[in-house]
Amino acid sequence: SQQGEEDPQALSIQEGENATMNCSYKTSINNLQWYRQNSGRGLVHLILIRSNEREKHSGRLRVTLDTSKKSSSLLITASRAADTASYFCATGGRNTGNQFYFGTGTSLTVIP
Amino acid sequence: EPEVTQTPSHQVTQMGQEVILRCVPISNHLYFYWYRQILGQKVEFLVSFYNNEISEKSEIFDDQFSVERPDGSNFTLKIRSTKLEDSAMYFCASSESMAGITDTQYFGPGTRLTVL
Numbered sequence: 001s002q003q004g005e006e007d008p009q010a011l012s013i014q015e016g017e018n019a020t021m022n023c024s025y026k027t028s029i030n031n032l033q034w035y036r037q038n039s040g041r042g043l044v045h046l047i048l049i050r051s052n053e054r055e056k057h058s059g060r061l062r063v064t065l066d067t068s069k070k071s072s073s074l075l076i077t078a079s080r081a082a083d084t085a086s087y088f089c090a091t092g093g094r095n096t097g098n099q100f101y102f103g104t105g106t107s108l109t110v111i112p
Numbered sequence: 113e114p115e116v117t118q119t120p121s122h123q124v125t126q127m128g129q130e131v132i133l134r135c136v137p138i139s140n141h142l143y144f145y146w147y148r149q150i151l152g153q154k155v156e157f158l159v160s161f162y163n164n165e166i167s168e169k170s171e172i173f174d175d176q177f178s179v180e181r182p183d184g185s186n187f188t189l190k191i192r193s194t195k196l197e198d199s200a201m202y203f204c205a206s207s208e209s210m211a212g213i214t215d216t217q218y219f220g221p222g223t224r225l226t227v228l
Contacts (some may be wrong), residue, residue, distance in 0.1 A: 035127065035214065042203060042221035088155065100217060101116075102147075102155040 001084050005088055012109040019076040021106040023089030030092050033064060034074050036085045037105070043088070046074075081112045085093075114138045117222035118204050125228045133223045135204030144180065144187045145217060146207040148172070155203065161187065193194045194227045197219055201225075 005022050013019050023032070025047040034046040034066065050054045051066045056063045062075040076083055124211050125131050146158040159169040161179055178190045181202045193196055193198075201224050205217040 021167075035219070040201075043205075043219040045216050045218060048216050068169075090155075100145075100157060101148075104154055 004041050005112075006087070006104060006106045009104065010107045010109070012111065015079060015081055015084045015110055015112050017079055019083070019108055019110070021074045021087050021108070023072045023103055024100055025072075025075070025089075025091045025101075025103075026070065029067070032063075032072050033090045033092070034061075034063060034072075035088045035090060035098070035102075037088065038085045046087075076108075079110045081110050084108060113141045116204055116206055116218050118220035118223050119200075120223060122224045122226070124228065126216065127196060127227055128193050131194055131225065133191075133202050133225070135187045135189070135220055137187055137204065137206030138208075138218055139185070141206035141208050141209045142178075143167075143209065143215075144181070146189045147203045147205065147206075148200040149198045149203065149222075150197075150203050151160075158189075163171050165173075191225075194225075199225055203204050203211075 006021055011019055029051055031048055031050045033048045035043040036046055037043050047056055047058045047061055047063050049063050051067055054065055060077045065072045072089055073077040086107050088102050088105045090102045092100055117139055119134045123131055145166045147155050148158055149155045158171050159173045159179055160167045164181060176192050180188050201222045203222045204220040209214045209215040211213045
């Protein structure tokens, strides 16, 4: 299976702290994307990192990709209560065309 | 900002009934997808659609499921005879190009299907 797996499964931090979530996957990928899902709602695309990129920034988000370790991390700096959500990584593989494989997600709680 | 829309937001049906879930992808996108998420579980790929035909499908997407682009804007998922285990949130997504290779998929807000 190519599915990404995030860890930790749950993370609780104080507002203002940084949150780091990790994702591991099993096979070669073309790109990796991070999504956010608020409880019972749809998936919001956060950031895409391609297999030839090592780091990418978007506002308070920083994503790294280590293809040798088949892992990625998502860092949210200066967290806010509104960042409370589940965060998923999704991998698009070299041999899977349009299929995305989602991980189980990290549930982030930011305490005001 | 353009967005993917889905209707209805919640569908309740009796087991054995047919349901059609509707999606309007972003207008200039060419690739369309359906995913489902059973409560508390992973988001699972069902099917991708390009150029008026299915390009890929998962094991979940059996003969009970079908997809269609009946006109230039809508993309539908039909479940012919619903089962209890079909209860889930169904997400539609679209991308400008092949998402697994280079492009981002944009998701709709989902339709919650409840089969009684």
